[in-house]
Amino acid sequence: MANEPIPMHRKDWLLLIALSVLWGGSFFFNGLALRELPPLTVAFARVLFGALCLLIVLKPLGGSLPKRAVDWLPFAVMGLVNNVIPFSLFLTAQTTISSGLASVLNATTPLFAVSVMALTGEERLTGRRLAGVLIGIGGVAVLRGPGLSAESQTIGIVLCLGAALSYGFAGYWGRHAMAGVPPLTSATAQLICSTPVMAVIAGAVERPWTLPLPGPTTWLAIAGLATLSTALAYILFFRILNRSGAVNVVLVTLLIPVTAILLGVWILNEPLSANEVAGALIIAASLIVIDGRAFAWLRQRYRRP
Numbered sequence: 001m002a003n004e005p006i007p008m009h010r011k012d013w014l015l016l017i018a019l020s021v022l023w024g025g026s027f028f029f030n031g032l033a034l035r036e037l038p039p040l041t042v043a044f045a046r047v048l049f050g051a052l053c054l055l056i057v058l059k060p061l062g063g064s065l066p067k068r069a070v071d072w073l074p075f076a077v078m079g080l081v082n083n084v085i086p087f088s089l090f091l092t093a094q095t096t097i098s099s100g101l102a103s104v105l106n107a108t109t110p111l112f113a114v115s116v117m118a119l120t121g122e123e124r125l126t127g128r129r130l131a132g133v134l135i136g137i138g139g140v141a142v143l144r145g146p147g148l149s150a151e152s153q154t155i156g157i158v159l160c161l162g163a164a165l166s167y168g169f170a171g172y173w174g175r176h177a178m179a180g181v182p183p184l185t186s187a188t189a190q191l192i193c194s195t196p197v198m199a200v201i202a203g204a205v206e207r208p209w210t211l212p213l214p215g216p217t218t219w220l221a222i223a224g225l226a227t228l229s230t231a232l233a234y235i236l237f238f239r240i241l242n243r244s245g246a247v248n249v250v251l252v253t254l255l256i257p258v259t260a261i262l263l264g265v266w267i268l269n270e271p272l273s274a275n276e277v278a279g280a281l282i283i284a285a286s287l288i289v290i291d292g293r294a295f296a297w298l299r300q301r302y303r304r305p
Contacts, residue, residue, distance in 0.1 A: 012244045017259075019236045020252050024259030026229035028267070032221035036214040039091045044195070044202040045222050047083055050230030051191035054184065063184040065192075072193065074177040075186070079194035082170035088201060089163035096156035105160035107140040109253040112168030113246050120172060122246070129247070132289035136254040139282030142275055167253070171246030174238065183242065187234035254283050 033042045058065070066072050090106070110133045118124065178186050202208055240249040258280045265271075 012240045012248065015236050015240050016249070016252055017255065019233055019240065020255035020259040021263070022229050022233040022236070023252065024256045024263055026225060028260075028263065029221040029224040029229060033214075033218050033225065036218045037208075037211065038206045040088070040198070040202040040206050041208040041211070042222070042225070043087045043091065044198040044208070046225045046230050047191050047194045047198050049222060049226030050234070051188065051195050053227050053231040054188040054191060054235075058184060058188055061184060063182060063188065065185065065189055072189065074173070075189035076193040078170060078174055078178065078186070078190040079192075079197065081166045081173060082190060083194040084197045084201070085166040086163035086170075087198070089159045089166070093156040093159035093163070105157065106164055107137050107253050107257065108161065109164045109167045109250045110247060111137065112165045113171045113250045116165075116168045116172045117245075117247055120176075122172060122176065128289060132286045134286075135289060136251070136283050136286030139279045139284075139286055140254060140257055142279035142282055164253075167250060168246075171241065171250050174241050175246040178238070179242065181238075181242075183235045183238035186238040187231065191230070191234065251287065254286065258283060 030042065033045075037045070057063075066075070111130075114129060114133055174186070237249060237252075261280075
């Protein structure tokens with residue numbers, strides 16, 4: 001029998017916002033790095049240096065890695081469904097569709113997570129939660145509306161949906177197979193497992209050893225990707241996952257477009273449009289619906305004599 005959906009822990013709302021900033025900021029770092037390096041090479045550098053960053057602080061912070069080879073299997077699967085598959089699919093898709101459409105399709109991740117958790121019997125599918133996810137996807141569509149391309153090819157859309165589905169399975173797998181594992185261990189081990197796989201893919205497709213050495217700006221961008229958008233972000237990701245569940249942690253994909261736009265406004269002085277404000281408000285409403293605490297408070301308030 002499926003369990004009731006896990007509510008978002010109060011402390012995890014702040015962590016979710018912080019995570020959306022870290023992952024929203026990755027667009028800025030990606031833009032800088034991609035000026036001199038191809039995308040799969042950037043992805044490989046991101047997981048490689050992210051793993052190295054966490055390895056440096058692992059023991060000083062009291063963390064540890066699995067001792068036996070068999071204990072690495074859950075992290076290898078997590079690295080595959082949380083990094084290798086979605087990274088590769090999104091990068092391939094964005095050669096045929098716009099980044100705006102890709103971001104909207106990425107925001108379908110909570111819908112897939114809800115479905116995966118219901119089909120596996122982990123959490124019961126509720127109408128309120130499903131409605132909230134659909135409202136949030138609509139909010140992202142409004143927010144990113146002008147950037148969508150009507151000429152996008154079907155294969156690109158399918159690849160993005162496949163990546164979002166992979167993230168949905170990643171949430172389930174992390175919650176199911178790595179329950180109780182410290183976030184620092186989970187983050188480090190899955191990045192270690194992702195690195196050789198991404199090395200093979202990048203090496204086969206882009207042959208990064210033949211590329212000219214990038215400049216200091218690119219190295220700084222990669223450092224930002226590795227330390228902030230990967231190492232620190234994954235510690236927050238697994239902390240939220242352990243405490244609030246798979247569906248709640250992937251709600252970050254609804255917030256990422258909002259934080260990316262706000263960072264552009266605050267740091268790059270980019271203009272803020274009316275549709276971006278409207279989309280952000282719709283996404284905020286969707287999170288209130290998914291959380292459900294406001295409705296419970298209203299029911300209690302109006303039931304009082």
